[in-house]
Amino acid sequence: MGLKLIYEGKSKLVYDVGGDELILEFKDDVTAMDGLYKSSVVGKGVLNARVSAYLFELVERAGVRTHYLSYDGGRRLLVRKLSMIPLEVIVRNYAYGSLLKRMPLYKQLQKLEPPIIEFHYKDDSLHDPLIIAEDALAVGLLTKEELNHIIKTTLKINEVLSNVFKERGLKLVDMKVEFGRAKDGELLLADEITGDSFRVLDGNGDHLDKEVFRKTKDVNLMIKAYVKLCKALGLDVSDVVSG
Ligand SMILES: Nc1ncnc2c1ncn2[C@@H]1O[C@H](COP(=O)(O)OP(=O)(O)O)[C@@H](O)[C@H]1O
Ligand SMILES: [Mg+2]
Incomplete structure (x- = not known):
């Protein structure tokens, strides 16, 4: 083929x-x-x-x-x-990046317990604007059941990866995930899980992710x-x- x-x-x-x-x-x-x-x-x-x-x-x-x-x-x-849902679902374990801008009371890398989930409408030309869950429901991007499933699944993925990283001496700061629907309607985790989509720190507090490029352009x-x-x-x- x-x-x-x-x-x-x-x-x-x-x-x-x-x-x-x-x-x-x-x-x-x-x-x-x-x-x-x-x-x-x-x-x-x-x-x-x-x-x-x-x-x-x-x-x-x-x-x-x-x-x-x-x-x-x-x-x-x-x-x-x-069939992709045009949402970037972000889960945050430590305050970093755009979160520090939208809520200035956070201190950088302050622990977020429980983790915070954010939804962004995936559209580069609009810079992936932050939306609230109700917006996504109101315009029909997903159903309430799908929303609940996505929140539950994202927290689970975050827990699994946080634990694995911790065992390797790494700290998962935050990550972005995307979901899509299979033919039968089942929601699956899609896209990628990489240093482009999460932030992770090593034991020295150094980034092992794309933040290195954002900061140094190197x-x-x-x-x-x-x-x-x-x-x-x-x-x-x-x-x-x-x-
Ligand atoms: N299983 C999948 N089925 C269909 N589309 C997918 C799947 N997984 C990821 N995608 C989509 O494929 C594209 C991957 O390319 P990427 O370079 O990440 O694009 P973008 O710049 O739009 O984020 C993304 O738009 C992503 O949403
Ligand atoms: Mg992408």
Whole structure:
């Protein structure tokens, strides 16, 4: 079956492979500020595909239903084709980033107990505006049942990943997840789980995520952080970097 490119996003290419499956190919491109800053670095695509595959398998084992089917060992994941809900669901364990701007009483990296969930309407041209759950219901983006499922599932994913990271000496600050509906209506975790979609700190308080690029605009520093993340998770990256 031939590959048909159906979408090129900021970080991935999406190919239709026929049937109910898609290939997500992780690009080497790096963007920040909704695409205002753009760069590229060899290895990023492989590292992000590998981290995604590993973490999708991990949350699946914990009982979370995801779009993940298989990983080719390179830059491609085979996934189930979904009808995406245009929401970025953010879960925050520590105050950081845009949260500090919208609520100035938080101190940076203050622990949020319980975690805070935010919904953003996914639209780059509008800078993914923050919305409240009622907005999403009122315009029919999802049903109340789906909303409850998404909140419950996001908290579960956050708990599973926070625990795994903690065992590896890492701290999950926050993460963004996306969901889509399968043909039968089932909601599945979709998109990616990578340093582009979460913030994670190592034991020294250093970022092993895209924050390195947002702060320094240096893709080489960022790729070093991504390699560290892979190694901390026990992933073999000897095909990407030496040493
Ligand atoms: N299982 C899936 N089925 C259909 N679309 C998906 C699936 N998983 C992710 N997507 C979508 O594919 C695109 C992936 O490319 P990406 O570079 O992340 O795009 P964007 O710049 O729009 O975020 C996203 O729009 C994402 O919502
Ligand atoms: Mg994306």
